[in-house]
């Protein structure tokens with residue numbers, strides 16, 4: 001180590017106790033020895049979120065949140081602004097990848113039973129993070145002010161009206177009037193860039209702090225001491241016979257983070273119009289309903305579900321209940337068995353839900 | 367704990383049994399409407415003219431119009447004939463601006479309300495002057511139809527249509543004079559479509575093509591071969607500039623692809639190196 005870095009290190013050491021800080025967080029922090037690649041998905045989500053923040057700020061420099069200028073400014077980002085196309089593509093492709101990563105993260109946590117006590121709060125904060133990520137996608141979708149975004153938002157913001165008493169109010173609140181206009185655009189813009197990011201960061205900090213405080217779950221399959229002991233006092237889950245976080249898990253996380261970039265650039269290079277169908281290159285026109293309107297892929301399943309339930313109020317209530325079940329799942333499933341392979345009923349329910357989602361998505365696609 | 371959560375769930379289920387007084391907009395706007403196609407506005411002209419009250423020889427007009435380029439651009443019966451499409455009893459009253467059916471000699475002015483430049487050139491042309499003086503020249507409808515008006519192209523000039531009154535000789539020379547520019551314009555149109563598919567909004571290129579094409583086609587209505595030939599170079603040059611612009615955009619797209627592929631390769635190599643140096647912990 002050369003002199004300068006040594007001096008900087010020493011300077012920090014005497015002030016903040018750098019060595020101890022690094023040791024306790026990197027090498028003394030131990031993770032279960034049979035940890036698998038799925039445990040890196042949370043870190044991938046953090047990387048994905050950072051990409052959204054950085055590219056989002058770059059877009060913000062040139063984007064104009066006004067109905068008369070939004071479309072043109074986004075086209076200018078794509079054609080005139082140096083590397084604007086790259087930032088926009090990364091932001092758009094990234095938003096979809098991020099949602100996919102977060103979703104897989106959640107499913108694997110579910111399958112490994114890691115939401116069980118004492119980690120209920122971790123699950124809830126994660127569930128809220130998922131909801132906020134979806135809100136990011138929903139609010140961001142309107143911003144380029146294309147035919148696609150305009151009409152998808154028109155349909156989506158009409159959904160709350162199915163709810164009696166407050167539905168109308170909610171819909172008007174979202175739109176800032178009786179239909180989607182420039183007011184809606186500025187509203188969604190405000191939510192997208194100034195309300196959701198701090199909320200997201202706050203929940204992310206809570207989520208990660210909880211994970212560090214409670215300790216990573218032990219072996220995913222098979223019973224560990226955690227479930228056996230009665231929950232009468234806090235006990236951090238240490239893994240004395242596990243591996244140090246640095247370098248073993250960090251390496252894996254970095255590898256998966258890089259893979260995330262590779263997939264992202266793969267889509268940008270070889271399928272640049274994957275997330276831009278024809279309607280996405282036509283400016284919004286309130287008087288011309290396009291041939292086909294459909295929401296983003298991650299909203300297709302709920303969208304189709306609403307469409308096929310004849311009573312809209314029933315449909316929307318069902319979705320709210322499903323969302324509540326999802327968020328509060330650890331309190332509903334208090335069975336001590338973590339291994340899903342020993343729980344045929346839960347396994348069956350899981351498979352049915354997944355298949356139903358795929359079918360609904362496929363169905364809603366057309 | 368579990369009991370409270372279930373209670374909460376029950377509370378949420380409770381309103382299900384109530385009947386929601388939800389908005390009509392949702393029921394109609396979200397459910398029944400397929401969200402496709404333009405919402406038809408009530409129009410009494412079309413309604414009455416396609417009902418069985420109509421004379422059989424008029425009955426097809428509304429259908430013809432529906433398939434026309436005018437219909438797609440929002441030009442309806444009353445835009446040409448005047449009248450009030452919102453009021454069934456008074457719709458064809460002259461008080462509401464109804465002008466009825468134009469006589470052949472009136473057709474150029476009838477269409478020229480909107481196609482001003484073309485009207486001017488047409489009236490100065492051999493065809494126009496002939497219509498004026500002897501009533502023998504072709505008016506707009508002869509070449510474009512009245513209700514089934516489609517986008518114009520040079521195939522309107524064909525032996526069948528142009529030999530009704532004189533030999534095909536002059537018409538043929540005219541068609542040849544138009545061919546070069548029209549062919550190039552067709553190619554550019556394909557280029558614009560390709561740009562759209564590539565996710566680019568070709569606003570500027572589209573506008574310049576439209577303007578150039580309209581100007582050229584307006585010129586055609588003089589049916590003056592010499593004039594068209596004289597200005598062919600100028601139009602080819604204008605179209606050439608648009609073509610170059612489109613090609614430039616494609617080159618730009620390709621370099622974007624290359625750059626992004628380069629980044630992908632970079633990250634792949636980083637990943638590969640990391641994969642090789644990753645140590646598996648020894649027990």
Ligand code: HEM
Nearest residue numbers: 052053056057059060063095136137140141143144193197
């Ligand atoms: C602080 C963080 C963020 C900032 C400052 C930001 C900013 C922006 C801006 C200015 C736009 C409009 C430009 C455009 O449409 O390309 C946009 C669009 C969008 N954003 Fe974000 N964003 C952030 C985070 C996120 C996140 C976390 C998501 C995750 C799902 C997301 C999803 C989207 C989507 C789907 C669009 C529409 C993209 C399009 O169709 O063009 N954003 N964002």
